[in-house]
Amino acid sequence: MRILVVGAGATGGYFGGRLAAAGRDVTFLVRPQRAAQLREAGLVIRSPHGDLTLREIQAVTQDALASAGPFDLVLLSCKAYDLDDAIESFAAAVGPSTAILPLLNGMRHLDVLQARFGTQAVLGGVCLIASTLNAAREIVHLNDAHAITFGELGGGVSPRAQAIADAFSHAGFNVKASERILQEMWEKWVFLASLAGSTCLLRAPVGVILSTPDGEAIVERLFAECRATAAENGYAVRDAFVERSRSMLFAAGSPLTASMLRDVQNGSRTEADHVLGDLIRRGGEAQSSDALSVLRVAYSHLKAYEAQRGAAN
Known part of the structure; x- marks a missing residue:
C-alpha cells in the first residue's frame, strides 16, 4: 500500500514516521523548507514510547507530486483552516481508487472533501495524540496516547478499511477500524x-x-x-x-x-x-x-x- 502523508508536522509526522519505521511504503508531502530540514536532520520523534530518528525518508514537494502517480491512501492531518490549501497540494496524488483518511476536528471537512473527490473516496477518522514541534522541528509526543480510529462513512468494515487496518497494525501505535466512525x-x-x-x-x-x-x-x-x-x-x-x-x-x-x-x-x-x-x-x-x-x-x-x-x- 502506497501511503502519502500530507505534511510532516506534529501529527502526520508522528504517525507517518511510525509507519515508515515499521517498513511501510510512506511518502511525506512537504514544503521545500521542510524537505531541506528532513534531508539535513531526518525525521525525529521524541516519545514516551521510544525515540526515533529516520535519516532516509521519502519526501516530495507539490510540484513533483504529479510524477509520483496516484497513491492508495492519503493521510491528512492539517489544521481545519488549512484544508483548502492542503487539498490543492495533494490533489494530483488522488486516483480512481485512492482513499482519503482525514484526521481533522469537527465534521465540515468531510463535506469539503466529498465535494472535491467524491463520496466514495473519503473515510472518516479520529486520532488521539498530544504532540508538537519543538524549536529544532522535532516531533515531541506529550502524553501516552497515540491512536487512530477510522472507518467507512456508511458504516461497517469494508475490505479497503481492513486493508488499511492491516497496514497500520504493528506500527508502534494503536489502530482500530470502526463500524460506526461517525458516532x-x-x-x-x-x-x-x-x-x-x-x-x-x-x-x-x-x-x-x-x-x-x-x-x-x-x-x-x-x-x-x-x-x-x-x-x-x-x-x-x-x-x-x-x-x-x-x-x-x-x-x-x-x-x-x-x-x-x-x-x-x-x-x-x-x-x-x-x-x-x-x-x-x-x-x-x-x-x-x-x-x-x-x-x-x-x-x-x-x-x-x-x-x-x-x-x-
Whole structure:
C-alpha cells in the first residue's frame, strides 16, 4: 500500500514516521523548507514510547507530486483552516481508487472533501495524540496516547478499511477500524468542543476552572449543550463516552487544557470556526433560541480574540 502523508508536522509526522519505521511504503508531502530540514536532520520523534530518528525518508514537494502517480491512501492531518490549501497540494496524488483518511476536528471537512473527490473516496477518522514541534522541528509526543480510529462513512468494515487496518497494525501505535466512525467522530467533537470552549473562555486548565465559584456549572452546561447538538443530528452520545469525558472534564486539580487554548496563548490562529462555530450551526433549536448558550458565548470570545489578532497583524 502506497501511503502519502500530507505534511510532516506534529501529527502526520508522528504517525507517518511510525509507519515508515515499521517498513511501510510512506511518502511525506512537504514544503521545500521542510524537505531541506528532513534531508539535513531526518525525521525525529521524541516519545514516551521510544525515540526515533529516520535519516532516509521519502519526501516530495507539490510540484513533483504529479510524477509520483496516484497513491492508495492519503493521510491528512492539517489544521481545519488549512484544508483548502492542503487539498490543492495533494490533489494530483488522488486516483480512481485512492482513499482519503482525514484526521481533522469537527465534521465540515468531510463535506469539503466529498465535494472535491467524491463520496466514495473519503473515510472518516479520529486520532488521539498530544504532540508538537519543538524549536529544532522535532516531533515531541506529550502524553501516552497515540491512536487512530477510522472507518467507512456508511458504516461497517469494508475490505479497503481492513486493508488499511492491516497496514497500520504493528506500527508502534494503536489502530482500530470502526463500524460506526461517525458516532466516534461526533463523540470526539462533543468532548473537544466542551474542553476547548471552557478552557478558552476562562483561559485556564480544568482544575483551575473547577475551583472557581461557577466553573463546574459552566463546564456542565457547555457539555450538555454539545451533547444536545450531537443528539439533534442523530448521534446521541453513549453512556460510556459520557463517563470517560466526565472523568476528564471534572477532575479536581487537573492541568488539562485544549490545544486551542495553547494557540490563543501563543497568539496563533485557532480552529474556533470549525470546532465551535460549525457545532453551533448544526445545533438546531438549542442554538437558535433567544437564550444565549455558553457555547455561543465561548465562540464569540474566540472570535473577538481573532479580530484583535487580525488587527495586530
